[in-house]
Amino acid sequence: xxxxxxxxxxxxxxxxxxxxxxxxxxxxxxxxxxxxxxxxxxxxxxxxxxxxxxxxxxxxxxxxxxxxxxxxxxxxxxxxxxxxxxxxxxxxxxxxxxxxxxxxxxxxxxxxxxxxxxxxxxxxxxxxxxxxxxxxxxxxxxxxxxxxxxxxxxxxxxxxxxxxxxxxxxxxxxxxxxxxxxxxxxxxxxxxxxxxxxxxxxxxxxxxxxxxxxxxxxxxxxxxxxxxxxxxxxxxxxxxxxxxxxxxxxxxxxxxxxxxxxxxxxxxxxxxxxxxxxxxxxxxxxxxxxxxxxxxxxxxxxxxxxxxxxxxxxxxxxxxxxxxxxxxxxxxxxxxxxxxxxxxxxxxxxxxxxxxxxxxxxx
Amino acid sequence: xxxxxxxxxxxxxxxxxxxxxxxxxxxxxxxxxxxxxxxxxxxxxxxxxxxxxxxxxxxxxxxxxxxxxxxxxxxxxxxxxxxxxxxxxxxxxxxxxxxxxxxxxxxxxxxxxxxxxxxxxxxxxxxxxxxxxxxxxxxxxxxxxxxxxxxxxxxxxxxxxxxxxxxxxxxxxxxxxxxxxxxxxxxxxxxxxxxxxxxxxxxxxxxxxxxxxxxxxxxxxxxxxxxxxxxxxxxxxxxxxxxxxxxxxxxxxxxxxxxxxxxxxxxxxxxxxxxxxxxxxxxxxxxxxxxxxxxxxxxxxxxxxxxxxxxxxxxxxxxxxxxxxxxxxxxxxxxxxxxxxxxxxxxxxxxxxxxxxxxxxxx
Numbered sequence: 001x002x003x004x005x006x007x008x009x010x011x012x013x014x015x016x017x018x019x020x021x022x023x024x025x026x027x028x029x030x031x032x033x034x035x036x037x038x039x040x041x042x043x044x045x046x047x048x049x050x051x052x053x054x055x056x057x058x059x060x061x062x063x064x065x066x067x068x069x070x071x072x073x074x075x076x077x078x079x080x081x082x083x084x085x086x087x088x089x090x091x092x093x094x095x096x097x098x099x100x101x102x103x104x105x106x107x108x109x110x111x112x113x114x115x116x117x118x119x120x121x122x123x124x125x126x127x128x129x130x131x132x133x134x135x136x137x138x139x140x141x142x143x144x145x146x147x148x149x150x151x152x153x154x155x156x157x158x159x160x161x162x163x164x165x166x167x168x169x170x171x172x173x174x175x176x177x178x179x180x181x182x183x184x185x186x187x188x189x190x191x192x193x194x195x196x197x198x199x200x201x202x203x204x205x206x207x208x209x210x211x212x213x214x215x216x217x218x219x220x221x222x223x224x225x226x227x228x229x230x231x232x233x234x235x236x237x238x239x240x241x242x243x244x245x246x247x248x249x250x251x252x253x254x255x256x257x258x259x260x261x262x263x264x265x266x267x268x269x270x271x272x273x274x275x276x277x278x279x280x281x282x283x284x285x286x287x288x289x290x291x292x293x294x295x296x297x298x299x300x301x302x303x304x305x306x307x308x309x310x311x312x313x314x315x316x317x318x319x320x321x322x323x324x325x326x327x328x329x330x331x332x333x334x335x336x337x338x339x340x341x342x343x344x345x346x347x348x349x350x351x352x353x354x355x356x357x358x359x360x361x362x363x
Numbered sequence: 364x365x366x367x368x369x370x371x372x373x374x375x376x377x378x379x380x381x382x383x384x385x386x387x388x389x390x391x392x393x394x395x396x397x398x399x400x401x402x403x404x405x406x407x408x409x410x411x412x413x414x415x416x417x418x419x420x421x422x423x424x425x426x427x428x429x430x431x432x433x434x435x436x437x438x439x440x441x442x443x444x445x446x447x448x449x450x451x452x453x454x455x456x457x458x459x460x461x462x463x464x465x466x467x468x469x470x471x472x473x474x475x476x477x478x479x480x481x482x483x484x485x486x487x488x489x490x491x492x493x494x495x496x497x498x499x500x501x502x503x504x505x506x507x508x509x510x511x512x513x514x515x516x517x518x519x520x521x522x523x524x525x526x527x528x529x530x531x532x533x534x535x536x537x538x539x540x541x542x543x544x545x546x547x548x549x550x551x552x553x554x555x556x557x558x559x560x561x562x563x564x565x566x567x568x569x570x571x572x573x574x575x576x577x578x579x580x581x582x583x584x585x586x587x588x589x590x591x592x593x594x595x596x597x598x599x600x601x602x603x604x605x606x607x608x609x610x611x612x613x614x615x616x617x618x619x620x621x622x623x624x625x626x627x628x629x630x631x632x633x634x635x636x637x638x639x640x641x642x643x644x645x646x647x648x649x650x651x652x653x654x655x656x657x658x659x660x661x662x663x664x665x666x667x668x669x670x671x672x673x674x675x676x677x678x679x680x681x682x683x684x685x686x687x688x689x690x691x692x693x694x695x696x697x698x699x700x701x702x703x704x705x706x707x708x709x710x711x712x713x714x715x716x717x718x719x720x721x722x723x724x725x726x
Contacts (some may be wrong), residue, residue, distance in 0.1 A: 101471065103472045104472045106470060107466065107468060107471075108466035108470075108474045109466045109488070109490075125472070127472075170541060170544040170545060171541060173541070173544065174541030178533060178534065178536070178537030181537075181570070181571075182533060207544070
């Protein structure tokens with residue numbers, strides 16, 4: 001897996017006549033080497049030359065951990081009293097004229113240190129190279145994402161057991177986040193949402209002391225990181241008996257979710273998925289209450305490329321993973337959102353989230 | 364309060380002959396204007412020219428929120444289809460030759476967009492200016508920090524009620540984080556730590572399913588953000604009866620904490636505080652088991668300038684706020700850390716944390 005990723009980098013370096021690249025985003029170092037670390041203010045970098053082997057540069061105190069985890073076995077270190085940019089200069093091929101950098105991540109301070117130490121003629125942005133590589137998930141990556149999905153679904157099941165009339169949103173959040181730790185997640189992949197009643201009509205509301213009442217919609221939006229990869233799921237439940245209006249918007253959102261999923265196959269545009277969901281919700285008379293994009297890419301980041309919105313004419317390719325999460329938010333009444341994580345396959349779609357979607361009464 | 368902060372900036376701009384500065388770190392925009400926002404990938408910037416009024420540049424959708432919160436009343440906006448660097452160019456004084464930027468925060472992408480749009484002769488780093496301003500807290504800032512301390516101490520008190528033999532570390536963490544939300548904190552200021560028994564000997568351990576047992580040390584390290592400011596407290600408790608060894612290290616750490624606090628006064632060096640604590644612990648025979656610095660600055664970030672370590676010869680000044688947190692970690696036995704947040708006053712010290720420090724039996 002890792003070596004084919006390096007092949008992509010070598011192809012880029014050769015085609016673009018770039019002498020070497022320096023990768024410093026910790027998630028990208030993990031993606032390429034298997035070594036996951038937060039170096040804080042210290043310097044961590046992976047040097048990939050056009051010709052020859054890559055070298056991982058780590059703080060001296062991380063040498064052992066890097067040797068154990070990294071598939072790149074050539075490792076250089078720097079102590080706190082050494083200038084890491086001297087180590088970088090010695091690591092780069094002699095006479096490097098064009099150096100690739102992650103310009104969307106690197107700070108100006110570090111850039112200036114590189115300009116001073118390296119003195120190449122040109123520095124090119126390699127963000128798109130890595131973004132495009134990450135876009136198509138390998139089977140190994142999909143397997144990790146499935147574990148992240150399995151854990152978050154177990155978390156949701158456990159959290160539902162705590163739901164009762166009179167329990168507050170934040171009490172349920174506490175239970176969910178406890179279960180995340182208990183079930184072995186690294187942590188939430190974003191701020192866990194439990195929103196009851198009219199709060200569920202706020203697409204990015206904040207859980208509070210609001211107590212769950214009978215006859216309400218209860219919206220859960222949660223995700224976890226597992227081995228560096230994210231999951232993200234939303235389900236909305238009925239606490240006791242719902243009104244016809246509440247049931248109607250639930251059904252409209254569920255059908256929109258299913259219609260979008262039906263369209264997923266290589267060659268379809270991202271826009272067409274958003275449109276499929278939006279047209280259905282609009283036909284049901286709720287178009288103005290679905291005021292966000294359909295979904296977002298998901299992988300090493302819970303929100304990553306591509307964006308699933310009505311203007312994105314990019315086409316689906318096997319290996320893409322993204323969310324499909326239509327919603328209807330009626331002020332004062334409540335909101336429904338149903339979010340799945342899907343994988344584009346050679347033949348169509350695999351829905352990674354397995355939690356049932358039919359309207360379920362809880363509490 | 365805010366206007367005196369701008370006076371400092373104007374003094375800097377005049378003394379250093381800098382035509383204007385662009386401030387983009389959201390916490391710095393908050394510090395200077397009172398407008399706290401996470402612009403995600405959108406552009407947020409505060410322009411302070413050497414002469415004339417500052418201007419806040421915000422995404423168009425944030426205009427209303429900015430107008431309500433910001434003390435800077437000159438507000439420019441950009442929509443998603445406008446180039447924010449065009450807005451920046453129109454906002455900067457005509458003929459800006461020297462522009463100040465936060466080089467430790469700004470990405471190369473944004474820097475290159477600025478280079479292209481602005482075309483100044485020189486770009487200077489203003490990180491130190493803002494760091495030095497933040498170093499000395501105003502009475503208003505101290506009042507906010509005290510609220511963050513009061514809340515985290517209430518959280519700790521509530522969490523202690525859940526402690527019992529057989530309860531796991533992560534169950535206590537869940538209760539603490541629930542109480543943070545309930546008591547009105549914005550969230551934890553770092554990953555909440557509850558470490559029992561031999562786990563408490565790991566200075567940066569990770570709470571897990573380890574169940575609390577009688578005769579153990581139980582270490583709590585937690586903090587919250589309130590109105591953008593952090594608190595941070597560590598207390599260690601006895602679950603039932605402790606051994607003489609455990610009591611001995613508790614007393615050594617408590618005395619080290621008190622000895623360091625005694626030294627806090629304007630003019631003393633930061634190093635002298637670390638030394639006072641370390642000498643005591645070393646004299647008690649545990650010097651090798653206190654393997655981290657004494658403390659860290661605290662304010663808008665839970666870890667900020669200055670660093671309280673044995674080589675820092677900077678002198679204390681009234682208005683500094685930092686932690687004092689000596690510890691002893693005996694592998695296989697357990698660890699004790701006692702952490703206070705302190706303010707340097709004109710005459711000495713005010714200890715902001717009020718939670719009792721004498722050894723207390725719980726559970």
